[in-house]
Amino acid sequence: MPTSEHGTHKAFTELPVVDISLLFSEQLEDRVKAAKELDKAARDAGFLYLKGHQITPELMINLKQVVKEYFEQDVDSKMANYIGLSKNHSGYVPIGEEGFYSTEAKKPDLKEAYDIGPDSPSLMARFEKDANTQWPRHEGFKKHVKAYYDAMLSLSRVLFQGFALALGLPEDTFTQQLTVPPSQLRLIHYFDNPDAKETDSGIGAHTDYEFFTILLPTAPGLQVLNGSNEWINVPLVDDCFVINIGDMMEQVSNGLYVATSHRVRQVKEERYSFPFFSSLDYDTVVAPIESLIKNDDTSSYETIICGDHLLAQTIQTFSYLKEKSARGEIDLPENARTLLSFGKPEIKED
Incomplete structure (x- = not known):
């Protein structure tokens, strides 16, 4: 794993809280103040x-209400919008369809989901030029989910500006490449299991592919790996999202920010989770920013294309895409990275 001398986390025991109110200020000095905390x-x-x-x-x-209603339907109703029927990687994801396997047992993640992204250009734009998001007929689903998706796009723009300032870059460094990004919203339902053990996985250890993730959870279960290789529980905090650094932010920051490994464990009560994976436009060249590379340092991060990286990771994760790849209907982008190639070099399951 590429690292810099700054690319290590502290042995934190709880997550820091950052108030970004000042990022909405018209005064640059206020925005810079908030960015320093970020x-x-x-x-x-x-x-x-x-x-x-x-x-x-x-x-x-x-x-939360409309998603709960959707997942309460029978499996056949949900499978009518199976993600494998879409042209732009949107739709229902049944249990066992995808998973981040980091143990030999390769147990399926105990969850189901519904994935939402842009129509065109989408993540699958290399293979499908024009495609529309697959929406279920469930009343109110498209209205409320799309409204939330659009709000997350707006918030991600503010955060991209904040991270640019945090890295000492011009405020529009990232947003210049934020027109129609293949950013994805996942609606995840974890099944309740009163007898769940600490080793029971809702989702295995992994880092996120994108620049950062904006997460809205409804119950405990999330754990993150700290700088001492310890798993730390992440409780709910009122009126707060959970934000984490992804693979591509690690890349552009030359390892100043490292993608943090995380997992969901021991889900005893029914849990919903709504991660919004914030990306830049598909063709964005992702490489360490020159000003973040010291004169006496040579970066070991390879240049990647934003959309190609997301596509490669997705193809290697979803069963229906693996099958399409095996049939020769789609192929991995050139220089595709393997799963779990960023973040901590060792991700150990207990």
């Missing part, structure tokens, strides 16, 4: 609680 949390932990985000409670309440 920078410290990203360096120390790669994970943080985000407050002051200006997302209304109504949006979150409507999202």
Whole structure:
């Protein structure tokens, strides 16, 4: 794994809380002040609680309600919108369809999901030029889920500006390449299991592919790996999102920010989780920014294409895409990285 001398996390025992209210200020000095707090949390932990985000409670309440109603349907109703039927990687993801396997047992992640992304250009733009998001007929689903997706796009723009300032870069460094990104919203349902043990996995250890993730969870279960290789529980905090650094932010920051490994374990109660994976436009060249490479340092990060990296990781994760690849209908982008190629060099399951 490539690292820099700064690319290690502290042995934190709880996530830092960052208030980004000042990122919405018209005064640059205010935005820089908030960005410094963002920078410290990203360096120390790669994970943080985000407050002051200006997302209304109504949006979150409507999202949770309509998603709960959707997942309460029978399997056949949900499979009518199976993700393998879509042209742009959107739709229902049944249990066992995908997983991040880091143990020999290769147990399927105990969850189901629904994936939402842009119509065109989408993550699958190399193979399908024009495609529409697959929406179920369930009443209110598209209305409330799309409203939340759009709100997350707006918040991600603010955070991209904040991270640029945090790294000492021009504020529009990232947003210049933020027009129609293949950013994805996942609606995840973890099944309740009162007898769940600590070793029972809701989702295996992994890092996120994108630049950063904006997560809204409804119950405990998330764990993150600290600088001492210890798994730390992440409890819910009122009116806060959870933010974590992804693979491509590690790349552009030349390892100043490291993608943090995380997992979901011991889900005793029914749990919903809504991660929004923030990306830049598909053709964005992702490489260490020159000003972040010291004169006496040579970066060991290879240049990648944003969309190609996301596509490669997705193809290696989803069963229906693996099958398409085996049939020669799709192929991995050139120089595709293997799964779990960023973040901590060792991810150990207990």
